Amino acid sequence: MIRVLVVDDDYHVAHAHALSVSRIPGFEVVGEAHSGAEAQELVVSARPQLLLLDMYLPDFSGLELVRKLSAAGERVPDFLLVTAARDIDSVRTAMQLGAFYYLVKPFSFAALREQLEAYRTWAERVDRAPHADQQMIDTLFSLRATPSRRAAATSTLQPTMARVLEIVTSAASPIGAAEVADILGASRPTAQRYLATLVKKQLLDLDLTYGATGRPEHRYLPRRP
Known part of the structure; x- marks a missing residue:
């Protein structure tokens, strides 16, 4: 199972995303975080493989979370941005930091499922390759x-x-x-x-x-x- 941490400042949105992820075979939600600091703690304690990551958080951005994890020497999970941010600088920075994909809100369940299934196939190939x-x-x-x-x-x-x-x-x-x-x-x-x-x-x-x-x-x- 691929362990997923959902990170979104809106409690209702985070829960909705968690429910969507749990409907897709091969994925399990290991937590929901509503701030960058909470997400940083859960990355260490819950050890997710994938972050479903919002850009806008109350303390610092989702991309800043990725930078902080890297600077602290923590294993940085793979991450898929789910955000309302549409500026090209955010997209470029997400790509530079290694985002698997960038989904712009609002999006359908089908769009999320498509990206998660693509990630699952990619992760399985990585795990099998010696x-x-x-x-x-x-x-x-x-x-x-x-x-x-x-x-x-x-x-x-x-x-x-x-x-x-x-x-x-x-x-x-x-x-x-x-x-x-x-x-x-x-x-x-x-x-x-x-x-x-x-x-x-x-x-x-x-x-x-x-x-x-x-x-x-x-x-x-x-x-x-």
């Missing part, structure tokens, strides 16, 4: 794209890439680049390039299986919803 080569790093960064953006990407695929996507999605189990190349009638490097691009576009998942030699075998499967 080390990060460039392809794994590319995958982890691409997983931060949400399903709505992935859907838009499918409309721009050129025919051969669309065929590669069809091959993988119709396979009974995860499939490797060599198998895709055989079906496609192309070279393995060509198939690999298309597969890597489809992973970056969030249309396929990369599955790394480590054999007895310790070398990863790259296999591909349809993107999990």
Whole structure:
């Protein structure tokens, strides 16, 4: 379970967000904080993995909370901003400090669920990876794209890439680049390039299986919803 601390100065809003998070499989709310100082204490005591973090707090901002935790040498949880702040400086600073995403209030439950499910997939990949080569790093960064953006990407695929996507999605189990190349009638490097691009576009998942030699075998499967 992913442990979530909800941070919002409005008690009613914080409770509503906590109820929404608890409806999503794989997440558990470990506390609600209504000020930066309270959140700082709960980060230490409750050890959340993810903060659902408002920008506007009565003592200091949500982003200042992240800075304070880092300066104090505390483990800084991953965080998803949920805020009414729309100025570009806030967005830029949130990105610089490592925000997973930035949701502008008001937002729907579906929008929150989409971001949390994207985070869950990303966190599972991070936990499973024993080390990060460039392809794994590319995958982890691409997983931060949400399903709505992935859907838009499918409309721009050129025919051969669309065929590669069809091959993988119709396979009974995860499939490797060599198998895709055989079906496609192309070279393995060509198939690999298309597969890597489809992973970056969030249309396929990369599955790394480590054999007895310790070398990863790259296999591909349809993107999990």
